[in-house]
Amino acid sequence: MASTDILLLWSDHAALSVTIWLAIAIVFLYLARGPAHRAIRSLGVVLRSSLRFAAKAISGTEQKLTERNREVLLETGKQASQRLLEREFHRVNAVVTRDLGAFPSLNRRLSEQINKMDQDYQQASEEPPAPPSWTNAVTAMVKLRSDDETMVGNVLGHIRTTAENQHRTAMDEYRKANRVRHGLLRGMMPYWRKVSQSLQDIGKSILGLEERSRIIDNEMSRYEEIVAGSSQAERSLAASAMTQFFIAGTVLLVAVIGGVVNFYLIALPMSEMVGGNSVLGPFKTSSIAALVIIMLEIAMGLFLMESLRITRMFPLIGALDDQMRKRMIWMTFAILLILAGVESSLAYMRDLLAADREALRQTLAGIQATNPEFRWIPSLGQMVMGFILPFALTFVAIPLESFIHSSRTVGGSTLAAVLRGLSVVLRMFGNATYHFANMLAHVYDLLIFIPLRLEDMFRNRKAVSQDVAVNSEAGKNLAEIEEVRL
Amino acid sequence: MIRRATTAVAAAFLVPVLLTGCSEPRSHAKAVYMLLDTSGTYTEEIDKARTILGYLVATLDSGDSLGVARIDSRSFSEKDIVARTTFDSRPSVASQQKREFIKTIDKFRKSVKGSPYTDISGGLLQAVEYLEETGAGHKYVLIFSDLAEDLKKGDFRDFPIPLDGIHVIALNVTKLRSDNVDPRKYLDRLAKWQERVSSNGGEWRVVNDLDHVGNMLDS
Numbered sequence: 130m131a132s133t134d135i136l137l138l139w140s141d142h143a144a145l146s147v148t149i150w151l152a153i154a155i156v157f158l159y160l161a162r163g164p165a166h167r168a169i170r171s172l173g174v175v176l177r178s179s180l181r182f183a184a185k186a187i188s189g190t191e192q193k194l195t196e197r198n199r200e201v202l203l204e205t206g207k208q209a210s211q212r213l214l215e216r217e218f219h220r221v222n223a224v225v226t227r228d229l230g231a232f233p234s235l236n237r238r239l240s241e242q243i244n245k246m247d248q249d250y251q252q253a254s255e256e257p258p259a260p261p262s263w264t265n266a267v268t269a270m271v272k273l274r275s276d277d278e279t280m281v282g283n284v285l286g287h288i289r290t291t292a293e294n295q296h297r298t299a300m301d302e303y304r305k306a307n308r309v310r311h312g313l314l315r316g317m318m319p320y321w322r323k324v325s326q327s328l329q330d331i332g333k334s335i336l337g338l339e340e341r342s343r344i345i346d347n348e349m350s351r352y353e354e355i356v357a358g359s360s361q362a363e364r365s366l367a368a369s370a371m372t373q374f375f376i377a378g379t380v381l382l383v384a385v386i387g388g389v390v391n392f393y394l395i396a397l398p399m400s401e402m403v404g405g406n407s408v409l410g411p412f413k414t415s416s417i418a419a420l421v422i423i424m425l426e427i428a429m430g431l432f433l434m435e436s437l438r439i440t441r442m443f444p445l446i447g448a449l450d451d452q453m454r455k456r457m458i459w460m461t462f463a464i465l466l467i468l469a470g471v472e473s474s475l476a477y478m479r480d481l482l483a484a485d486r487e488a489l490r491q492t493l494a495g496i497q498a499t500n501p502e503f504r505w506i507p508s509l510g511q512m513v514m515g516f517i518l519p520f521a522l523t524f525v526a527i528p529l530e531s532f533i534h535s536s537r538t539v540g541g542s543t544l545a546a547v548l549r550g551l552s553v554v555l556r557m558f559g560n561a562t563y564h565f566a567n568m569l570a571h572v573y574d575l576l577i578f579i580p581l582r583l584e585d586m587f588r589n590r591k592a593v594s595q596d597v598a599v600n601s602e603a604g605k606n607l608a609e610i611e612e613v614r615l
Numbered sequence: 616m617i618r619r620a621t622t623a624v625a626a627a628f629l630v631p632v633l634l635t636g637c638s639e640p641r642s643h644a645k646a647v648y649m650l651l652d653t654s655g656t657y658t659e660e661i662d663k664a665r666t667i668l669g670y671l672v673a674t675l676d677s678g679d680s681l682g683v684a685r686i687d688s689r690s691f692s693e694k695d696i697v698a699r700t701t702f703d704s705r706p707s708v709a710s711q712q713k714r715e716f717i718k719t720i721d722k723f724r725k726s727v728k729g730s731p732y733t734d735i736s737g738g739l740l741q742a743v744e745y746l747e748e749t750g751a752g753h754k755y756v757l758i759f760s761d762l763a764e765d766l767k768k769g770d771f772r773d774f775p776i777p778l779d780g781i782h783v784i785a786l787n788v789t790k791l792r793s794d795n796v797d798p799r800k801y802l803d804r805l806a807k808w809q810e811r812v813s814s815n816g817g818e819w820r821v822v823n824d825l826d827h828v829g830n831m832l833d834s
Contacts, residue, residue: 401705
């Protein structure tokens with residue numbers, strides 16, 4: 130039976146038939162009003178309770194996740210701070226070992242130089258013999274008349290000459306002694322300079338150490354804040370993680386583009402080695418082989434960076450003893466070098482294949498194939514690029530480590546935010562469902578408003594007649610009581 | 616209970632993966648067989664065929680197969696095959712093969728002579744045989760002809776040709792003088808071939824504008 134037949138079941142006139150159907154529906158709805166209301170309302174309550182329960186559970190999970198994120202963030206910050214402090218201490222150690230490690234010998238040298246200078250000073254400070262004090266007598270004699278030719282005059286003249294000679298000799302000795310003193314003082318100059326240089330060197334080292342100690346102090350206070358779990362430290366670490374995430378992500382994106390360029394450089398010549406028509410799933414084997422080479426290069430780069438202790442993603446490599454680590458560095462570097470050589474030759478082969486393909490295309494088009502001038506320039510460029518790119522990809526390890534570490538924090542925060550949002554949405558949806566169920570019950574009543582109105586009218590009339598009956602009964606009773614009283 | 620549920624979930628994930636992995640892989644190689652009509656005045660169109668062949672040779676890659684045969688008075692014959700090859704997996708060798716192939720075609724182009732009759736069905740049958748032998752995943756027959764079949768008296772070609780999974784592309788279907796008098800003949804000819812190809816499981820296409828041969832092998 131078609132729906133039209135059902136619709137026109139009561140009459141051929143559609144309007145009449147529809148009206149009858151409506152009347153039947155209203156009667157049924159009126160009769161089922163009580164259970165229907167209860168069903169609608171309980172559905173609303175059940176949905177609201179379930180959604181609130183789900184929201185509460187999600188909120189709990191979100192709180193746990195936030196707490197865990199906080200722990201991870203602080204722990205990561207603590208580790209980073211420890212690493213920084215460790216590095217600063219290493220630097221201080223290096224400065225102390227390099228500059229102040231030789232302090233005992235420097236001290237001895239300085240002492241020797243100071244002793245030498247002291248001796249020289251002592252020698253230099255010895256007073257040369259002073260001019261004789263009898264010079265006054267000589268001066269007095271000089272003032273005597275020289276034309277006195279008496280015996281006394283002659284004696285005095287001789288005395289004067291002798292005194293003058295002695296005075297000259299004494300003055301010469303005095304000057305000589307002074308010259309020696311000046312020579313000694315001049316000889317002290319290189320020692321002064323040496324001492325001054327040594328002291329300047331020590332001063333520089335001390336200044337460097339002072340600077341380092343300031344950095345260590347700052348980092349220590351930061352470390353203490355992190356250990357104490359202060360909110361400021363948490364905020365600062367979260368902001369730092371977010372910045373690291375975006376910077377590392379950008380650098381990784383650049384590295385991915387570099388990887389793609391590298392891939393296209395070696396994918397075509399790879400088909401010459403592994404065949405151009407074999408496939409693995411939906412991919413060409415040559416493409417997969419090229420990808421494997423690039424992945425190997427990245428893996429070797431990671432190991433190299435790890436062995437150099439630039440990154441710390443593999444604790445096992447970091448824990449290796451220095452001898453083994455050095456071997457690993459050389460091994461990974463050698464493999465990288467070989468891979469770079471392979472890639473360089475593949476890049477050259479690619480150029481040859483491309484040239485051959487171009488020549489073939491010209492032949493097929495009926496054009497005489499030509500050999501362009503300076504063809505060696507792109508060939509050389511491709512070879513150099515093929516050699517450089519593996520080493521460039523090595524440095525991917527650094528942003529990768531930052532990205533992984535920061536993505537833990539960023540991912541955790543994002544997930545917590547999503548859970549928080551979901552919890553709010555569920556709570557809102559629960560409330561909306563509850564109110565919607567109430568509204569649905571009212572809409573239900575709206576559909577059957579005619580029988581409801583009739584019911585109201587009937588009830589009102591019944592109530593009025595009952596009141597009248599009660600009132601008349603009460604009147605009768607009062608009259609009887611009155612009669613009894615009388 | 617939990618172990619059973621885990622096993623069931625694992626099985627639900629693994630079984631389709633294993634089934635997919637065990638199924639026979641479909642070849643990605645292409646095989647193209649081109650039939651060149653050498654009857655009557657159509658021989659003059661051979662230069663256009665050379666252009667299309669140049670495009671085909673450039674487009675096809677390592678592992679793909681290409682065959683060229685002439686439509687003769689009786690085309691179901693090995694001697695009508697002008698050149699056929701499967702390109703080597705190494706691109707450098709494949710380039711060499713392509714050069715040799717086009718050289719053979721050029722030689723044929725210079726020495727081609729018109730045939731009195733046109734046995735397209737025989738050539739089509741020969742093409743199907745070749746394409747099946749290659750085992751390629753995508754098979755194409757290109758018919759470079761006016762599609763006017765003219766069989767020798769006594770030759771029987773009115774039987775179904777198995778064309779399952781084969782794309783049959785009619786190229787450069789020129790109009791005959793009689794078609795100009797009554798165009799219905801041309802349309803009937805195309806409809807007849809389409810019906811014949813489709814009823815035998817093939818896919819039929821007509822490419823008359825040779826500027827549009829670029830995406831001919833994309834389907």
